Amino acid sequence: MDWVEAIGYLGTALTVASSAMSTMIPLRIVALCASCAVITYGFLIGSVPVMLTEAIQIPFNAWRLYEMVRLVRDTEQAASGDLSLDWLKPFGVSRRFRAGEVLFLKGDPAHEMYLIESGRFRIAEHNLDVTPGQIVGELGMLSPGNRRTGSLACVEAGSARCLSYSEVKQLYYQNPEFGFYFLKLTSERLFQGAADAARPHPAAPAGSEVL
Structure with a gap:
């Protein structure tokens, strides 16, 4: 076996290895390495179809790798910083809500979480306001039976960006780092909410309570 064949076998081995991986970032990296090896092999043996096939795959794998790396980076920053959740905006759908509209009741089945974009929302059980830039409803994904905790x-x-739990789960299973930082983020929100609930709150202005 000469060195040209060795490069071809290396490309084959990397392709098989990428197919066997269950996490997205390592898969994309190995797939890119496999494409480079196969293109090199195709060039050395003068096979245009081999080179063309791999050349088409490289931009797709590179773009998906960039998306996942950016997602992990932004989520890490959110979990370790000010709990900003702007990184969720590309994955959600914006909806408008009227004053007095009830989004969900305690004990309701939970299917989505909300990133508040404008207006003001209230968790009635704790008399807590949820304002733009904050997330609410994510704990339903972690609660027993996926029921609303408030x-x-x-x-x-105002408006809120809605993100279904199925989308969150898809991102979670595709990338372990995303899952870790998302759980860290929701845990910090849970402790933050508990601390706010323990503090005394001024009485709400007359007529402002929403039942």
Whole structure:
């Protein structure tokens, strides 16, 4: 076996290895290495179809790798910083809500979480306001039976970006790092909410309570 064949076998081995991987970032990296090896082999043996096939795959794998690396980076920054969740915006759908509209009640089945974009929302059981830039409803994904742990109503008309749990789970299973940082983020939000609930709150202005 000469060195040209060795490069071809290396490309084959890397292709098989990438197919066997279950996590996205290592898969994309190995797939890119496999494409480079196969293109080199195709060039050395003068096979245009071999080179063309791998050349087409490289941009797709490179773009997906970039997306996953960016997602992990942004999630890590959110988990270790100010709990900003702007990185979720590309994955959600924005919805408008009227003042007085109830989004869900405690004990309801939970299927999605909300990133508040404008307006003001309230968790009635704890008399807590949820304002733009904050997330609410994510704990339903972790609660027993996926039930709501509180009720949420719109106090001042606004919008919220809705992200289904199925999308969150898909991202979680595709990348372990995302799953780790998302759980860290929701845990910090849980402790933050518990600390806020333990503090005394001023009485709400008359007529502002939403049932």
